[in-house]
Structure formats: C-alpha cells, structure tokens
Amino acid sequence: MSSEEQGNAAAARRWREVIMPTYGTPSVELVSGSGCTVTDAEGNTYLDLLGGIAVAALGHAHPAVASAVSEQIAKLGHVSNFYSHEPGLRLAERLLQLAGVNGDGRVFFCNSGSEANEAAFKIARRTGRPNVVAADRGFHGRTMGSLALTGQPEKQTPFEPLPAGVSHVPFGDTAALDEAVDENTAAIVLEPVQGEAGVIVPPEGYLQSAREIADRNGALLILDEVQTGIGRTGYWFAFQRCGIVPDVITLAKGLGGGLPLGACIGVGRAAFLLEAGQHATTFGGNPVCCAAALAVLHTIESEGLLEHACRVGKEIIAAVDRLGHPAVKEVRGLGMLLAVELDGDIAAAAAESARERGYLINPVRPDTLRLAPPLILDEQRANEFVRDLAEVLSEAHGGEGKN
Numbered sequence: 001m002s003s004e005e006q007g008n009a010a011a012a013r014r015w016r017e018v019i020m021p022t023y024g025t026p027s028v029e030l031v032s033g034s035g036c037t038v039t040d041a042e043g044n045t046y047l048d049l050l051g052g053i054a055v056a057a058l059g060h061a062h063p064a065v066a067s068a069v070s071e072q073i074a075k076l077g078h079v080s081n082f083y084s085h086e087p088g089l090r091l092a093e094r095l096l097q098l099a100g101v102n103g104d105g106r107v108f109f110c111n112s113g114s115e116a117n118e119a120a121f122k123i124a125r126r127t128g129r130p131n132v133v134a135a136d137r138g139f140h141g142r143t144m145g146s147l148a149l150t151g152q153p154e155k156q157t158p159f160e161p162l163p164a165g166v167s168h169v170p171f172g173d174t175a176a177l178d179e180a181v182d183e184n185t186a187a188i189v190l191e192p193v194q195g196e197a198g199v200i201v202p203p204e205g206y207l208q209s210a211r212e213i214a215d216r217n218g219a220l221l222i223l224d225e226v227q228t229g230i231g232r233t234g235y236w237f238a239f240q241r242c243g244i245v246p247d248v249i250t251l252a253k254g255l256g257g258g259l260p261l262g263a264c265i266g267v268g269r270a271a272f273l274l275e276a277g278q279h280a281t282t283f284g285g286n287p288v289c290c291a292a293a294l295a296v297l298h299t300i301e302s303e304g305l306l307e308h309a310c311r312v313g314k315e316i317i318a319a320v321d322r323l324g325h326p327a328v329k330e331v332r333g334l335g336m337l338l339a340v341e342l343d344g345d346i347a348a349a350a351a352e353s354a355r356e357r358g359y360l361i362n363p364v365r366p367d368t369l370r371l372a373p374p375l376i377l378d379e380q381r382a383n384e385f386v387r388d389l390a391e392v393l394s395e396a397h398g399g400e401g402k403n
C-alpha cells in the first residue's frame, strides 16, 4: 500500500468508528476544492464530475459565493421565523421570476430536498384529497414522507409503515398515469428527469400529458426539481423545456451553492394551501444560505452558464458516442445531468479506476455512471475526461476495446 493509500485508509477507519453509514465508507478524505477540482488529504487532485451530487453548480470555493456568505454571516447570520430579512425576500422574488410565476406564487424555504418534498406533500394533503400518484424508481428523499413518495421499494421496506395514500406508476407511461389519477388524487409527483434512477429522460410530451391529466382531475402537478433545477439541465427549471408550469416546484442541491437550502414553490392555489402555523422550520431560508443562493443565481445568469451547460453537455454525449466503445450501451441526459449506461455491472469498477486517474464520477446504478459536474466545466477538460474514459472502460470491461 502506498503512503497516500495508507492515509486515506486511516481516515476511512476513523470515519467508520464515529459516523453512521450513509453509503459505503468513503475511500478518499477531501480537504479543499477550487473550480472543478477537489484535493484530498494526501494532496491528490481530482476533476469533480459529481459536483457534490449536483450541488456545486459553480464548482468549489467560488469567490462570489464565498464573499456573499462571509459578508452575510458578518452582518446577520440567523433570523427566526418571527422576522423577515432582505436576502430571503430577494431570493423568493428572484425564484418566482425565474420560474415565470411572479405575482402568482409563494416560496417556502427549508434546508434540503427531502424537506422541500415534505412541504409539497403537506400542500397536497391540504387539498383535502387523500392520494398521491408518483413514479416507479422516482427519488424524492429519505425522510418518512419523502420516502413514501420515492418509488424504490428497497429503500422503503425497512421503514414501513410509511405515510399512506401514495401509489406508483411506471415513469414515462402516460396511459398508466391517466389510469391511476382520479377525483381522490391530491397530486401527481414527478421528477422532470429521474436522477437517482439513472438519469431517465421521459418521452417527449410526457410532462405535458401529466399537466393535462392533473388539470382534468383537479389534482396538483408537483415537479421535484431538486436535482434538475437551477440550471442543471441547461434551463433554470427542467419543466421550462416542455412549455408547462407545475403547481408546486421543489428545489435544493444547486440552489445554495454548497450551503444547505431547499425551497418549495407553490403556484396559484397551491401557494395558499398552507396556513400560518401549519408548517415551519428553524433554519429554513437562513439569510446566509439565501445570500449564497442569490450569488449562485446571479453568476449563472451573468456568465451565461445555462447555454454553456447545454453546449458542454451535448459535447460530452457526442464525444462518448464517438468513442464507439464496446462497454457503452448508451449515453444520455440533458445539460450537465448525464449518464453512461454500460454493458454489465461494471460501474463501480469504472468509477474506482476513474478515481485512480483523477476523476470523481458516480456509479448511480450497477451498470450506469452518472456525471453531474459543475456547470462551469469547460470543453477541454470534458474532452480530456472522455479520452481517459475510454481507458477506464476498457479496464473495467476486462480489457476489451483498448485503443
């Protein structure tokens, strides 16, 4: 074992002793980041193509976020729900504008994607109808309410009974959705692109049909944009690609630029279903997190990062296709939310071999790699990665297709 492997292994042992497991034991201890790279305790640097799982939209230690945070914490770090504050007000106004619902929407701030979905679930319950229809393999979080919405039985079963009234239908199947929704349906809950399920882009017209089915049945359409929102797919919100407006939008991940911030946006009647005293959180919409988010939104806009994310994302897809590598079954995605589906369950081996070559990527499924890099990733680095990916895949695929 090299000395750097020893250092990372020692950190992993200490971590295991005092931290309950979330996923596997981390094999690398990260100490700093800058732009699209992160550095471990041994001084190795990595191109971060996972971006804190779609969080680091502007990369790491972005100066605009760092100064917004330090200025705000030095001025006013926290305010309880009894008082208002300027960063929260400005952020809510900006989000409503970007979503195209200013004048017709209101925001509930919280600290994570799960919490944003809990708020959405409570809004749905406030319609007075009992049921919610969500999608198989959808992911909406792991708190009890959001877990009930998540369509992955292996994550749900150990924690039953979950809140009742949620059914799941195959994602992308309009007929199944139409059949499941009726006058007892409070809401349809969907991700515009399923992230954790392996970056599944639904067929053309699916979200428009979901909108129509919700309207016809008097149900709310809740879109979980926790992973897809804030520029990730090359749009501020992925629903904007489809020309529809949902009743509820949930956000987190990229919104806070690395600080914990979630939001649940209610549109039209959904903005008024929660009454004062029915829902709140101590830290949600903290001024420091809101200041960070304002810096994120401003930078995405002023640096043209939506167009950039579209362009570089397409370039990565085209470059992986050009490899013609036998281990690649399909490369897909939108903007900077991408997946490479592989021939066999080799994603973990590929991610490990990529790490040894200086890249952080995520085996989102046994046979699928996910890329959710910072939106600022440039073409040159993206192309270098794809070039090295050929070697990574050849190694993981048992030496086939070497070139």
Ligand code: PMP
Binding pocket: 053, 111, 112, 113, 114, 115, 117, 139, 140, 141, 142, 191, 195, 196, 224, 225, 226, 227, 228, 252, 253
């Ligand atoms: N919804 C979606 C679509 C997600 O991808 C995630 C996180 N992967 C969540 C909700 C849960 O967010 P959090 O981990 O911040 O609670």
